[in-house]
Amino acid sequence: PLVDWTLARLTWSFFKQSFLKQILTEGERYVMTFLNVLSFGDQGVYDIVNNLGSMVARFIFLPIEESFYIFFAKVLERGRDVKSQKQDNVTIAAEVLECLLKLVLVIGLIIAVFGGAYSHLALDIYGGFLLSSGAGK
Structure with a gap:
């Protein structure tokens, strides 16, 4: 046959997933660009704040995730009930998971509590008065 329908369905599934991922990760930029919700200066401030906020996830949560992914892969066997x-091993994994969830919750709560209060200061240190004033021009 000219088209392998099994592969065509798989390709269509990958296309839908990648399209949805693109909309979920870059959707706010599409809204800002096409609907003209924010000026270019405000879009710049938004991008800087968004990138600074994602640094927390990259520097704190990503190493925790990678380390404990390896730990749980060693302790538990994938695909088994x-x-x-x-x-x-199940008891150890459950205790470690409980402690890990508490740790991540405490870190997230500290960031949530102090993040709003000190975000203006962080922007002022990072980009100066023009950036922290909101104009971004």
């Missing part, structure tokens, strides 16, 4: 795993 919890009941068929070693109970000692």
Whole structure:
């Protein structure tokens, strides 16, 4: 046949997923550009604040995620039911996961509580008065 329909469905599925990912990750830029919601200066301020905010996830949460992904891959066997795993390993994994969730929650709450109060100061240090004043011009 000219077209392998199994591969065509798989390709269509990948296309839909990549389109949805693009809309979810870059959707705010499309809205700002096409609907002219913000001026170019305000868009610049938004991009800087967005990039500074994502640095927290890159520098704090990403190493935690990578390290514990390796830990859980070593402790638990993928594709096996919890009941068929070693109970000692399941107990260790559950305790570590509980402590990890508490740690990430505390870090996130600290960022949420102090982030709003000190964001103006961080922008002032990073970009000067023009950036922190909101104009971005």
